[in-house]
Amino acid sequence: MPQDSPFAALDDGALARRVAAAGGSPDSAAETELYRRLAPRVRLYGLRHLRDRHAAADLVQQVLLMTLERLRAGGVREPERIASFVLGACRMTVLEMRRGTRRREALMEAWGDRTEAYEAPEPLVLDPDRLAGCLEALSERERSVVAASFFADKQADQVGAELGLKGGNVRVIRHRALARLRECMGGTP
Amino acid sequence: MTQAGETRCAALVEFEKLLAWWLGELPNAAEASLEEHLFACAHCTRRMEELVGLAQGVRAAVRGGKVSLVVSAPFVEAMKQSGMRLREYRVGPGGSVNCTIRADEDAVISHIGGSLGGVTRVDVVQRVSVGGVDEPELRLEDVPFDPASGEVLFIPGAAALKAMPAHTMRMRLVAVGELGDAPLGEYTFVHTPQ
Numbered sequence: 001m002p003q004d005s006p007f008a009a010l011d012d013g014a015l016a017r018r019v020a021a022a023g024g025s026p027d028s029a030a031e032t033e034l035y036r037r038l039a040p041r042v043r044l045y046g047l048r049h050l051r052d053r054h055a056a057a058d059l060v061q062q063v064l065l066m067t068l069e070r071l072r073a074g075g076v077r078e079p080e081r082i083a084s085f086v087l088g089a090c091r092m093t094v095l096e097m098r099r100g101t102r103r104r105e106a107l108m109e110a111w112g113d114r115t116e117a118y119e120a121p122e123p124l125v126l127d128p129d130r131l132a133g134c135l136e137a138l139s140e141r142e143r144s145v146v147a148a149s150f151f152a153d154k155q156a157d158q159v160g161a162e163l164g165l166k167g168g169n170v171r172v173i174r175h176r177a178l179a180r181l182r183e184c185m186g187g188t189p
Numbered sequence: 190m191t192q193a194g195e196t197r198c199a200a201l202v203e204f205e206k207l208l209a210w211w212l213g214e215l216p217n218a219a220e221a222s223l224e225e226h227l228f229a230c231a232h233c234t235r236r237m238e239e240l241v242g243l244a245q246g247v248r249a250a251v252r253g254g255k256v257s258l259v260v261s262a263p264f265v266e267a268m269k270q271s272g273m274r275l276r277e278y279r280v281g282p283g284g285s286v287n288c289t290i291r292a293d294e295d296a297v298i299s300h301i302g303g304s305l306g307g308v309t310r311v312d313v314v315q316r317v318s319v320g321g322v323d324e325p326e327l328r329l330e331d332v333p334f335d336p337a338s339g340e341v342l343f344i345p346g347a348a349a350l351k352a353m354p355a356h357t358m359r360m361r362l363v364a365v366g367e368l369g370d371a372p373l374g375e376y377t378f379v380h381t382p383q
Contacts, residue, residue, distance in 0.1 A: 044227065087225065135250055143258060151271075152271075153211070171205075178243070
């Protein structure tokens with residue numbers, strides 16, 4: 001967000017209060033900004049707990065549209081704690097999605113035609129050729145551990161059992177390999 | 190760096206902890222606590238996105254055959270379950286195999302057999318010969334192996350393999366111990382492009 005944005009001085013809570021204060025005459029610019037800020041957090045939660053990018057995208061849509069609707073209707077008791085509200089909504093919705101009580105079709109019927117005004121930032125995609133080069137620069141053992149960890153999102157103990165290593169060793173190798181990969185890719189501290 | 194409108198991060202979460210969250214390694218209470226932090230901290234969300242981008246990039250690199258790997262049998266199983274199309278070859282010590290990869294195949298799995306009982310470290314030494322001209326020898330140190338099945342599972346980078354002309358790859362498995370190298374077997378792969 002540019003520093004001269006009208007929302008630059010507002011934290012998430014203040015932005016949520018502004019959306020709530022607008023009530024029945026929606027402040028679409030504030031809503032768009034709140035959606036933009038919260039969408040990556042909801043998407044990450046969805047990816048972690050649902051392991052499916054389409055399901056994660058559905059989660060973003062459902063949770064944030066419901067949140068905006070509740071804010072407008074005065075249904076969020078503490079708008080300044082909007083992050084906690086959204087996390088709670090994510091937990092509830094993921095549970096329902098897992099139980100199968102809310103199918104994708106039902107979600108789309110409820111929320112699918114109401115997304116035109118809001119756009120979630122695109123997920124981060126790394127340069128595939130550069131990453132491949134960085135992976136090839138790792139040692140065989142490091143590359144095997146990183147691939148085993150991320151190809152099917154396996155925990156250290158599982159990877160260790162598959163590669164004949166202790167879980168602690170896997171963590172050490174993984175830590176070192178990721179540090180090298182992030183450095184090679186020019187990562188964030 | 191904090192961006193406009195962002196609340197300053199109260200306590201930067203260690204990258205290792207973000208990774209543990211992503212892989213489901215944290216106990217429930219620690220997981221819930223980290224999630225509270227992530228939802229309130231745009232900076233840590235960006236770091237988490239970087240990690241997830243890395244994880245997804247690694248998966249895409251494997252699926253796209255952009256890297257060579259030595260893997261475990263469960264990894265090969267996971268590749269199959271994910272819908273990847275695999276071609277597999279089995280070769281024992283002193284053996285030779287004629288091999289290829291089709292354009293619609295995602296990976297070639299080489300099951301390289303040997304007597305691996307009691308071995309603590311295995312290195313793979315490989316040399317590619319194109320048109321009778323040898324390329325420099327390459328040594329892959331300390332590769333994963335399964336002593337029980339007596340196999341090293343080698344996956345060459347499919348993208349590079351598809352671009353290669355007819356060639357021969359000679360491979361040696363070497364047990365590395367305190368007394369030095371002990372040969373476990375030699376293997377020949379005669380590759381013909383499709």
